[in-house]
Amino acid sequence: MALMDFIKKQFIDILEWTEGDDGTLAWRYPMAGNEIQYGGSLTVRESQMAVFVNEGKVADVFGPGMYKLTTQTLPVLTYLKNWDKLFQSPFKSDVYFFSTRQQVDQRWGTTQPVTIRDKDFGAVRLRAFGNYAYRVADPKLFHTEISGTRERYTVGDLDGQLRALMLQHISDAVASSGVPFLDLAANQVEFAQQLATVTAPAFEKIGLKLEGVTVQNVSLPEELQKVLDQKIGMGMVGGDMGKFMQYQTAQAIPKFAEGGGQGGGGIAGDAMGLGAGVALGQVLAQNLQQGLQGGGAAAAPAAPAAIAPDQVMATIEKLADLKAKGILTDEEFAAKKAELLKKLV
Numbered sequence: 001m002a003l004m005d006f007i008k009k010q011f012i013d014i015l016e017w018t019e020g021d022d023g024t025l026a027w028r029y030p031m032a033g034n035e036i037q038y039g040g041s042l043t044v045r046e047s048q049m050a051v052f053v054n055e056g057k058v059a060d061v062f063g064p065g066m067y068k069l070t071t072q073t074l075p076v077l078t079y080l081k082n083w084d085k086l087f088q089s090p091f092k093s094d095v096y097f098f099s100t101r102q103q104v105d106q107r108w109g110t111t112q113p114v115t116i117r118d119k120d121f122g123a124v125r126l127r128a129f130g131n132y133a134y135r136v137a138d139p140k141l142f143h144t145e146i147s148g149t150r151e152r153y154t155v156g157d158l159d160g161q162l163r164a165l166m167l168q169h170i171s172d173a174v175a176s177s178g179v180p181f182l183d184l185a186a187n188q189v190e191f192a193q194q195l196a197t198v199t200a201p202a203f204e205k206i207g208l209k210l211e212g213v214t215v216q217n218v219s220l221p222e223e224l225q226k227v228l229d230q231k232i233g234m235g236m237v238g239g240d241m242g243k244f245m246q247y248q249t250a251q252a253i254p255k256f257a258e259g260g261g262q263g264g265g266g267i268a269g270d271a272m273g274l275g276a277g278v279a280l281g282q283v284l285a286q287n288l289q290q291g292l293q294g295g296g297a298a299a300a301p302a303a304p305a306a307i308a309p310d311q312v313m314a315t316i317e318k319l320a321d322l323k324a325k326g327i328l329t330d331e332e333f334a335a336k337k338a339e340l341l342k343k344l345v
Helices: 002-008 075-079 139-147 155-168 170-177 181-186 188-204 222-236 241-261 264-294 309-324 330-341
Strands: 011-015 024-028 035-044 048-054 057-062 065-068 094-099 103-109 114-118 122-136 152-154 208-219
Touching (some): 024 139, 024 155, 035 048, 035 094, 048 139, 057 139, 094 139, 103 155, 122 155, 122 188, 152 155, 155 170, 155 188, 170 188, 181 208, 188 208, 309 330
Parallel strands (some): 011 035
Antiparallel strands (some): 024 094, 035 065, 048 057, 048 094, 114 122, 122 208
């Protein structure tokens, strides 16, 4: 009976794998009880590697090339059970092929906002998405840690785990980039580089190499987006505080006019923004007048313009709000507050 089984066996003399477009990362050659012919050939194409596993142990790893399977090309087998250097009969071994080409356009993204810590705003939540590319770099490690003895292991099987690794390191990437939170949306390349740097070691632990990461979008919370818009407005006037308040006034006037026929609450809210601009505008006007009158001689100080107490308080509250959002420093706020308090009659 054993002799008949031996006669029925097919002896494999050519081992090779032609990749398809199904995203296969690891593929086990179908042995089906057959044995490999001693002296047979192994063909490993570019962008592939092959691993021989004998009795559950990884025996050898082969890179691209054509090999004649003997004890010289499989030296580890000579030290395993029932092998010696004179043994030249067919042998049984599992053979796995691995694709080492880049797996590109893999998507990552936050399904829910991710909470990170920012030195200016404390705990904030953001959404981000992009793509990444990787390849199998260490097939032996990938076989023992991930793909195992499965007949086929694909990109889709690994997608969820790799996506989680990317999201897990977003906070570290933001912290190590040194980019202020409000500037993340404008520094996506630097953010992507840091995300790749902090995530790459996690890929290496399972036999992969992270080839690149891109960030396509970073979405800030609505309240911080408003602060960013104000910061952009500040940049438009060159960082000058007086000009910025004039810019704020220009933004508030249309809203104030629209709210004229509505309830007093809307008007009062807009009036705060308008009052801040008017008060600071008066200060700027006085400074300009003094400069024009001064010429080469010292001009007499102009009498401070009188401002109603409720207008002064509304202006101070508006400036306090700007300080809380980081638009004004503590020193700038204190100076403007003292200046406004002098206007009380």
